Amino acid sequence: MKIRGQSYATFKIVCVLLLLLILGCQPKTTPQGKTVKVTRVVSGNTLEVIGLEAQRNFNARVRLIGVDAPDLQQQPWGQTAKQQLEKIVQGSNVLLEFDVQQKDRFGRYQAYVWHDKVLLNEWLVAQGYVLAVARNPNDKYTQQLTRAQESARLMERGIWNPSQPMRLTPAEFRRS
Incomplete structure (x- = not known):
């Protein structure tokens, strides 16, 4: 006879292992884009960079595609989301990979951000620091981001931690 808690824990482990297997079978593509230097982390999903505009010393804002960071x-x-992103990218070079729509309605660039061959958009989601949010037409990595969020939720990381969950999505918080 199995105890319910043990069965649930085993189920979670099997789900995560299957998820990792599926992720491991995805073809790895070499991202193409523009290398820039991060001058400031504004929030868990927005950076300021130099080297993107024609004027090399001009600061441009870049919003990470497919994620919504807590306010x-x-x-x-x-x-926490901002600090974790700062630890990784502050003052370093990153590769910006653009999708269909390069700028949002506020004039910010939108990009997938790569650092040392790691897609930071996905890493932030997988650690439970931000939510995965599909934003058409920029949907190149939507499936990866969704799977990363499911893994974070199952592993109870970050905002998914049941002892201190995030009760409102960032969009709900901004409306309240």
């Missing part, structure tokens, strides 16, 4: 006022998640 900076959503404690502790907004600051």
